[in-house]
Amino acid sequence: MAYVALFITYIFINNFILTQFLGLCPFIGVSKNSESAIGMGMAVTFVMGIASIITWLVYNLLLIPLQLEYLQTLSFILVIASLVQFVEMIIQKNSPALYQALGIFLPLITTNCAVLGIAVMNITEGYNLMESFTAGIAAGIGFTLVLVLMSNIRERMDLHPVRRSFKGVPIAFISGGLMALAFMAFDKSLLTNLLG
Template identity: 55%
Template sequence: MKNLLVILFSQALVNNFMLARILGTCPFIGVSQQVETATGMSLAVVFVMTMASAISWLVQHLILNPLNMGYLQTVAFILVIAALVQLIEMLLKKNSPGLYKALGIYLPLITTNCAVLGVAIVNIGAGYSFVESAVSGAAGGLGWGLAIIVFAAIRERQQLAPIPKAMQGFPLALVTTGLLAMAFLGFSGFNVAKFVGM
């Protein structure tokens, strides 16, 4: 149980996939104009990361490893992620058309979100068990979601500020992302294992 808490805190805060590993920047910048769409995107990413981590672990250990086909890992994981994104797209289109329309092109882009593929590959490389992989995926998604929601809230506030024309839009988004990454860097000295009593 304590090991799962260490994975949870380290993936969400210390080794945040967006702010520490710089994975998943395209949807991070593209969907962060409003907190509402950022929240919807983060929920979709949490679901996909969790499921992709669990299913990728099964694919790796039940199919690829027994058949000595580890070289197909990336292709297999991308297929798993693409299938999950299609499932989410169908569910959102049916149950939440407003959110589906707000996410637009960025919803199918979860398929190519390198953070989702990255968490699956990191889990296999770390030698996590099935449960640890699922927790790592959920924590990675929660960390990415936390980062995009905080970033979207900051960007909403920036829209009210008198910003020089040269800094408006993408330049300010990059500077803000850098400052947010520096803020999360404060967690790097945090000893998670000591915190949970290991």
């Protein structure tokens, strides 16, 4: 039951983009079309899930025994950077079109604060290994959900007239704000009602 609660929490209640405001750069930059949004979301979900496992292991099996907890952020960034390089090589080899569509935003997953945020949050919340992995995957799914929703909104807005002063990023931020308001309907009482 705890794993279902983690999924609901990180997808809807504590969504990294809409409630934590982490990962806004790819939210605005990659959400121009659905294909790029799905590709970026899958890449971020993979990196978040694997990074959650590896950073938990590094922290609990290396940093704590050696009393090097102060190196947490540095070691987490190194792990995330290595994973992103791995994902970038795979996407470049298997899907050159997606690699081109993601452009500069793919290497920027390294500095995506949402990925580092889930790694740090797993430690501060005291999650075990499986809870950390579940939280990482759920946070990635929530990230992907919001990217895909935003890309669909932006694709529809391209088909309709929008005042010139609102075109592009301004209307994207307004739409994102409205999405954040909609996601505020999900709160802790949702978990209580669903899970008892």
